[in-house]
Amino acid sequence: MDYINLLKNNDLKVTPQRLIIVKELDTKGHMSIDDLYIALHSAFPSISLATIYKNINVMINKLFIQEVKIPNEKSVYELAKEEHAHALCVKCNAIMDMNLDVSKFIRKAETLSNYSLSKSSVIFSGICPTCQMS
Amino acid sequence: MDYINLLKNNDLKVTPQRLIIVKELDTKGHMSIDDLYIALHSAFPSISLATIYKNINVMINKLFIQEVKIPNEKSVYELAKEEHAHALCVKCNAIMDMNLDVSKFIRKAETLSNYSLSKSSVIFSGICPTCQMS
DNA sequence: ATAATAAGGGAAAATTATTATCCTTAAATA
DNA sequence: TATTTAAGGATAATAATTTTCCCTTATTAT
Numbered sequence: 511m512d513y514i515n516l517l518k519n520n521d522l523k524v525t526p527q528r529l530i531i532v533k534e535l536d537t538k539g540h541m542s543i544d545d546l547y548i549a550l551h552s553a554f555p556s557i558s559l560a561t562i563y564k565n566i567n568v569m570i571n572k573l574f575i576q577e578v579k580i581p582n583e584k585s586v587y588e589l590a591k592e593e594h595a596h597a598l599c600v601k602c603n604a605i606m607d608m609n610l611d612v613s614k615f616i617r618k619a620e621t622l623s624n625y626s627l628s629k630s631s632v633i634f635s636g637i638c639p640t641c642q643m644s
Numbered sequence: 645m646d647y648i649n650l651l652k653n654n655d656l657k658v659t660p661q662r663l664i665i666v667k668e669l670d671t672k673g674h675m676s677i678d679d680l681y682i683a684l685h686s687a688f689p690s691i692s693l694a695t696i697y698k699n700i701n702v703m704i705n706k707l708f709i710q711e712v713k714i715p716n717e718k719s720v721y722e723l724a725k726e727e728h729a730h731a732l733c734v735k736c737n738a739i740m741d742m743n744l745d746v747s748k749f750i751r752k753a754e755t756l757s758n759y760s761l762s763k764s765s766v767i768f769s770g771i772c773p774t775c776q777m778s
Numbered sequence: 779a780t781a782a783t784a785a786g787g788g789a790a791a792a793t794t795a796t797t798a799t800c801c802t803t804a805a806a807t808a
Numbered sequence: 809t810a811t812t813t814a815a816g817g818a819t820a821a822t823a824a825t826t827t828t829c830c831c832t833t834a835t836t837a838t
Binding site: 606626630635 | 711713714715716729731733740742743744749750752753754756757758759760761762763764765766767768769770771772773776
């Protein structure tokens with residue numbers, strides 16, 4: 511992925527801090543504010559939490575990252591991508607994306623609710639393969 | 645619903661404040677901390693926010709109420725019930741419960757993820773019938 | 779019903795999370 | 809390269825949540 515153009519295309523200045531944020535989100539998949547702070551701190555020992563918050567918010571406003579609210583956990587952030595569902599491990603907090611087609615579900619939900627529904631937030635919780643073995 | 649026994653069965657003292665909290669949650673369905681504060685304030689003008697928080701937390705620990713984390717909104721709380729999905733109106737914030745059978749979905753998700761999955765958090769967003777008309 | 783005990787309520791302090799401000803510095807553009 | 813514009817960092821301010829303290833009240837066991 512071209513992190514530089516991702517920022518440029520969204521009219522954001524390309525700074526080393528921002529590059530690391532998007533790279534971390536891209537390679538790790540899901541990170542909390544604290545995760546990002548720790549990750550950036552090794553490259554920029556003087557980084558401020560405010561910088562993390564400011565950048566997360568500006569990127570959310572530019573619509574290329576998204577917040578994922580997780581039951582009983584702190585929110586994590588991910589690069590925007592096709593709508594998908596999440597599997598959460600309640601032991602190790604690993605989060606996995608799943609390309610699950612929710613369109614049937616949405617249509618059923620529309621019938622049940624009479625709402626006109628367009629977006630979904632779907633999180634399943636359980637135990638990941640690794641933790642199942644231990 | 646027998647609010648008194650709901651509290652007693654969970655080893656909680658039956659107080660007027662708690663009765664109103666569970667009654668509000670039962671009749672309104674979903675309420676935020678602030679909603680509850682406003683609702684209790686009319687009956688108990690001197691009530692403290694701390695009382696709301698303490699009771700919500702103790703009820704969550706007793707497992708008879710649950711937090712619902714909503715994208716772009718503050719969390720709301722509801723009485724625990726059978727697993728269900730939520731429809732959220734992004735205009736007026738109305739939330740509706742839907743008895744949607746997610747078991748097929750969970751099984752598909754287990755196949756895709758190799759996780760062992762047991763719980764789900766499903767929120768669809770759109771426009772409620774009322775707001776569709778205006 | 780009464781006394782003893784445990785727990786709740788309220789006020790405010792303490793913590794934690796998030797945002798704003800100000801100044802310095804770095805990035806973009808001509 | 810000079811100019812402008814916005815970003816980063818430090819810190820203060822604000823907001824949100826949790827905890828502490830003390831007093832009152834409900835519950836339980838006489």
